[in-house]
Amino acid sequence: MSGVGFLVFLGCAVLSGLASAAWADRRDGPPRRAPGGAEAVRTRARFGGDGLSYPARPVRGDLWFPAGGDGGPPYFVGGARPPVALARGGRVLDAAPSGGAGGGLLRTDWTTVVHEVPDGSGTVRIDVPDGWARILVAELTAAPGAGQVGPEAFRVPWWRLIRVPGIAAAGLGLAAVLGVLGLHTFVLGEEVTAEVTGRHDGVCSVRWEDPWTGGTRTAGVDCYGGERAGDPLRIAARPWPLRGEAADMEDSPFMLTLGLTVTGAVGLAGTASASLGGAARLRRLRRHLRDGGSPEPSALRRAAAVVPWWSAAAGALGLAGAGLLVCAYGAGATVRATVTGTEEFVCHVAWTDPWDGTRRTAGVDCDDEAVEKGQSLEVSAAAWPLRGAAFDREATPWLLGGATAVCLGLAAAGVAGRALFGRGLTTRVRTRRRPAPASPGSVTPPGAPVSSAAPVSPERDPEAAASRPGEVPDPLDREHLTALARLLRSRLDTPARTPPREPDVRAVAWWRSPRLRGMVLTTGVPWFGLLVLVATAALSGWWWISAVRLWGAETATARATVEHRHEDAPLGPWLVPGDAEVAFRTADGRTVTTDVAHEGPGPREGDEVTVEYAVDSPSAARIAGDEGLGQGLVVSGTVAALVLTRGAWCAARATRRLRRLVRAARGSGARAADYLLLPDAGDPRTAPQLVFFEPGGGRRPFALLEADRGPRRAPTAARLPLEGAAELRWASDEPDTVVPWIGGRPLWPDSPLFDLSDPDEERDLREYVEEELTPPGVELPRGKETVR
Numbered sequence: 001m002s003g004v005g006f007l008v009f010l011g012c013a014v015l016s017g018l019a020s021a022a023w024a025d026r027r028d029g030p031p032r033r034a035p036g037g038a039e040a041v042r043t044r045a046r047f048g049g050d051g052l053s054y055p056a057r058p059v060r061g062d063l064w065f066p067a068g069g070d071g072g073p074p075y076f077v078g079g080a081r082p083p084v085a086l087a088r089g090g091r092v093l094d095a096a097p098s099g100g101a102g103g104g105l106l107r108t109d110w111t112t113v114v115h116e117v118p119d120g121s122g123t124v125r126i127d128v129p130d131g132w133a134r135i136l137v138a139e140l141t142a143a144p145g146a147g148q149v150g151p152e153a154f155r156v157p158w159w160r161l162i163r164v165p166g167i168a169a170a171g172l173g174l175a176a177v178l179g180v181l182g183l184h185t186f187v188l189g190e191e192v193t194a195e196v197t198g199r200h201d202g203v204c205s206v207r208w209e210d211p212w213t214g215g216t217r218t219a220g221v222d223c224y225g226g227e228r229a230g231d232p233l234r235i236a237a238r239p240w241p242l243r244g245e246a247a248d249m250e251d252s253p254f255m256l257t258l259g260l261t262v263t264g265a266v267g268l269a270g271t272a273s274a275s276l277g278g279a280a281r282l283r284r285l286r287r288h289l290r291d292g293g294s295p296e297p298s299a300l301r302r303a304a305a306v307v308p309w310w311s312a313a314a315g316a317l318g319l320a321g322a323g324l325l326v327c328a329y330g331a332g333a334t335v336r337a338t339v340t341g342t343e344e345f346v347c348h349v350a351w352t353d354p355w356d357g358t359r360r361t362a363g364v365d366c367d368d369e370a371v372e373k374g375q376s377l378e379v380s381a382a383a384w385p386l387r388g389a390a391f392d393r394e395a396t397p398w399l400l401g402g403a404t405a406v407c408l409g410l411a412a413a414g415v416a417g418r419a420l421f422g423r424g425l426t427t428r429v430r431t432r433r434r435p436a437p438a439s440p441g442s443v444t445p446p447g448a449p450v451s452s453a454a455p456v457s458p459e460r461d462p463e464a465a466a467s468r469p470g471e472v473p474d475p476l477d478r479e480h481l482t483a484l485a486r487l488l489r490s491r492l493d494t495p496a497r498t499p500p501r502e503p504d505v506r507a508v509a510w511w512r513s514p515r516l517r518g519m520v521l522t523t524g525v526p527w528f529g530l531l532v533l534v535a536t537a538a539l540s541g542w543w544w545i546s547a548v549r550l551w552g553a554e555t556a557t558a559r560a561t562v563e564h565r566h567e568d569a570p571l572g573p574w575l576v577p578g579d580a581e582v583a584f585r586t587a588d589g590r591t592v593t594t595d596v597a598h599e600g601p602g603p604r605e606g607d608e609v610t611v612e613y614a615v616d617s618p619s620a621a622r623i624a625g626d627e628g629l630g631q632g633l634v635v636s637g638t639v640a641a642l643v644l645t646r647g648a649w650c651a652a653r654a655t656r657r658l659r660r661l662v663r664a665a666r667g668s669g670a671r672a673a674d675y676l677l678l679p680d681a682g683d684p685r686t687a688p689q690l691v692f693f694e695p696g697g698g699r700r701p702f703a704l705l706e707a708d709r710g711p712r713r714a715p716t717a718a719r720l721p722l723e724g725a726a727e728l729r730w731a732s733d734e735p736d737t738v739v740p741w742i743g744g745r746p747l748w749p750d751s752p753l754f755d756l757s758d759p760d761e762e763r764d765l766r767e768y769v770e771e772e773l774t775p776p777g778v779e780l781p782r783g784k785e786t787v788r
Contacts, residue, residue: 012177035065035074035139040154042278046110046127047076047084058127062281064154065139072149074139076126077281083288086126089118089144092137095775096491097681098127108166115140134776151286161279167310168270175264182256185247189236194246196231199223200565200604202344206233206246221248266313273309311414314407321404328391331383337390339375342368349377349390362390475769476762478699481676481691484773485722488679492718502745510662515708515748524654529643536643539576540636543597547633549620550612557624560584560611562603563593576635577628578602584611586618594619597628660731665739665746667731674698675726675740677707679717681773687750688717690740691765695725703728704765705738706751716747728753 035041045063061078063086077083098112111133113126128136164172194208197218204223207216221235235246307315337349340361347366352359364379371377382389391397474480503512510516560582577597585591596611603609603623613621622629673692680686687709691701710716720742727741730753738753739746754761 012180035135036068038067039160040067040156041065042282043128043132045076045078047078048125058125062278063126063128063132063136064282064285065135066149066153067155068149068153072153073144074136075154075285077285083285086115086124086140087118087144088140088142090140091116092141092775092778093123094487094491095133095137095778097130097683113137113140118144137776137778149289151289154282154286154289156282161275161282163271163274163278164267165270165274168267168274171263171265171267171270173267175260175267178256178260178263182253182260184242185236185238186253186256189238189247191249192235192237193232194221194235196223196227196229196233198229198604199227204233206235208235208237208246210243211237212239212243217244217246219244219246221246222251223248269313270309273312277309306415306419308414308418311411311418314414315411318404318407318411321400321407324386325397325400325404327384327386328380328382328389329393329397332380332391333383334393335379335381337364337377337379339371339373339377341373342366342371344368347371347377349379351379351381351390353387354381355387360388360390362388364390364392365396366392366394475766475774476700478676478693478701481678481701481769482723484769485676485678487775487778488681488773489677489717489722492679504744505662505746506666510658513746515710516658516661518711519708519748520654520658523657524651526643526646526650529646533640533643536636536639540632542595543629543632543636546596546620546622547629549614549617550622553614553616553620555612556587556615557610557612558584558586559608560596560621562605562607562609565602565605566595577632582609582611582621584613584621586613587615590618592618592621594621596621596623596626597632598623598626599628599631602628660734660737661739661748663731664734664737665729665741667729667734669728669730669732669735671728673703673726673728674723675742676701676723677717677720678769678773681775686715686717688720690726690747692726692728700756701765702756703738704754704756704761705740705749707740708748708750720747 042062042064044060046058046060047063048058059079059081061076063074063076065074066072073085073088075083075085093114093116095111095113098110109130110127111130113128113133113136114123115126116123126136190211192208192211194206196204197207198205202222203220204227205218205220207218209215210217217237221233223233227233234249236249236252237243238245238247333354335351335354337351339347340350341348343363345365345368346363347368348361348363350359350361360381364377366377378393379390380393381387382391502515505513505516561584562580563583564581566579566581577599579595580598580602581593581595583591583593592613610624611621612624613619672695674695676691676693678689678691680688687706690705690707692703693699693701707716707720710719724742726747728738729741730736730738736752737749739749741747754765756762756765
């Protein structure tokens with residue numbers, strides 16, 4: 001495939017990936033039809049119970065919301081257990097982000113909703129995609145309905161049961177790209193006979209007459225035989241918009257068909273498995289409602305519940321490979337075949353069928369360079385139903401046997417993982433939560449779905465709640481922010497380690513501070529740019545050495561022979577020039593072998609070219625009249641200049657920030673304040689927010705800043721006390737840069753100090769607290785407990 005054709009294919013593949021990601025977002029996004037409408041709606045979910053009536057580990061399944069709006073509860077259906085009704089009218093303790101499933105563009109973010117059942121006897125944990133969290137919270141906190149939900153409330157059209165997982169969507173997208181490419185090349189294109197004009201590294205340069213315009217076209221196609229210059233070759237000329245491009249008719253159709261088959265099979269298998277599984281779960285739910293309960297599932301259903309769809313697909317491939325091995329090498333016969341012809345890695349052989357005596361021909365894998373026509377070769381003739389096929393007895397048994405073992409191993413790993421851990425191996429590990437303390441005197445009735453992994457929640461203050469009936473708390477009120485901070489802090493799973501003590505930078509040099517050194521190395525050094533610079537130097541170093549030696553030196557010319565052509569670099573040779581090894585004799589009789597840069601397709605091995613070399617240093621040479629060396633210098637010099645410019649900018653920015661922080665920590669301006677730490681709602685270990693109050697019980701914050709997240713093993717959000725006293729220090733000429741001193745240690749900020757007396761800043765903080773930090777539908781406790 002040429003550069004233009006590859007770019008077109010790459011662009012189509014990127015569009016396919018974006019379309020798959022958009023489909024994944026739409027699939028797990030908020031529904032178009034709200035629950036309680038004319039049709040039932042569902043979403044993916046994971047449910048955790050108490051280990052008695054339902055497994056304590058999260059189980060994958062579907063969460064169904066009934067139609068009709070009669071107040072019926074949502075139902076979770078998954079695994080081999082009966083459907084579970086999620087009682088309405090309870091209290092939502094928390095709704096916290098819990099990581100994601102998948103990767104890259106197909107990643108789906110999830111939210112864990114912790115719900116206390118209406119009688120207060122226990123809690124359940126439901127994981128749903130982020131777009132469904134508010135809908136689920138609204139349903140769980142709504143008043144219970146008076147009517148009974150029947151199976152008619154969960155009747156949906158069949159097309160709404162079609163489900164395309166993310167991997168299946170990606171497979172179908174790639175299959176569509178390959179299908180369009182094959183249709184464009186081999187159906188809309190024209191098969192013509194071209195003339196081979198040259199060959200290099202398995203690529204033949206061909207020339208043919210354009211079937212649409214009659215002009216002469218040239219391109220490069222893959223070739224696998226012994227084609228030489230002047231030989232005819234059948235190719236597929238591509239139409240607009242790739243007119244002038246071509247594809248071989250020998251291997252490309254097979255590889256395209258193979259890729260289309262594999263990606264299409266993955267997409268269809270994933271879609272069929274997810275859709276049929278969802279339909280079966282819906283059928284179980286309706287039968288449960290119709291019969292007033294679910295019978296004990298059969299052994300076959302219980303066994304099927306621990307087999308993920310990808311494990312079933314791997315098992316099917318493994319069984320197919322095992323069957324092929326048995327048919328080819330177990331029940332097959334070993335025969336002596338005669339080689340009738342060879343291609344690249346393929347030998348065409350003929351043999352006498354050991355069962356009916358007929359003459360058979362086939363192609364087997366072989367080392368075509370070590371086998372000659374007419375030579376005898378030992379092959380394995382396959383038995384029924386593959387009679388007429390043959391397989392080599394050297395590489396194929398090991399490769400096919402290894403692939404079969406891998407597929408069967410993946411199938412067994414999927415079954416074992418779901419049987420032992422309650423979910424497939426592809427489930428992303430979520431943030432662990434500490435178990436909720438049991439309420440004094442509470443008794444859990446048998447069969448109640450109680451989670452063993454609910455987060456810690458402070459106790460309520462009944463007197464305070466009674467004194468403020470119906471009051472909507474101010475989001476920026478200190479009591480409200482403290483309760484919210486306690487809830488967010490409770491999501492941290494493990495205590496932080498004690499970090500190295502920060503020295504007093506007012507008495508020692510700044511580089512004695514571990515955090516300041518880390519900030520400099522993190523923000524002042526473009527590490528990726530350094531890797532790019534090293535790679536550029538390794539690729540273009542010889543070009544620059546040759547250019548320096550040739551510049552201003554006495555040069556001479558000679559005829560050189562191309563000994564070897566190196567593999568083209570990425571984006572070469574149309575952007576990055578190629579390299580070739582040439583040998584020539586200088587005017588004084590010395591034989592020199594060196595590398596030269598070339599542009600375009602470049603010379604072939606064995607060609608003769610004219611080189612210009614430095615008389616004093618003949619290893620520095622270039623092809624006369626070729627712009628490859630200059631092109632390489634321009635491209636590599638541009639990349640190096642961009643990287644160095646980026647490095648200088650990062651160093652200047654880090655130096656400026658470091659100077660401001662050190663001057664603020666040593667500054668003369670000072671103010672006492674009370675602080676409150678607000679961890680991030682998505683990941684409590686990221687950089688927290690610090691809000692400052694007037695000392696002595698100020699009710700509303702007057703300032704805000706974002707603190708440094710701290711070391712990975714000792715994040716600020718986990719090791720810093722939730723609230724306490726701080727001293728704010730700043731330099732007199734830079735009042736926006738403020739460093740809080742807490743417990744005799746500086747806490748380095750990641751942002752300037754925001755003055756909340758500014759209405760815009762106060763509005764931004766209010767929106768951040770209400771929309772980002774406060775879990776939807778969660779009633780924050782108002783306890784009087786002490787803070788650690």
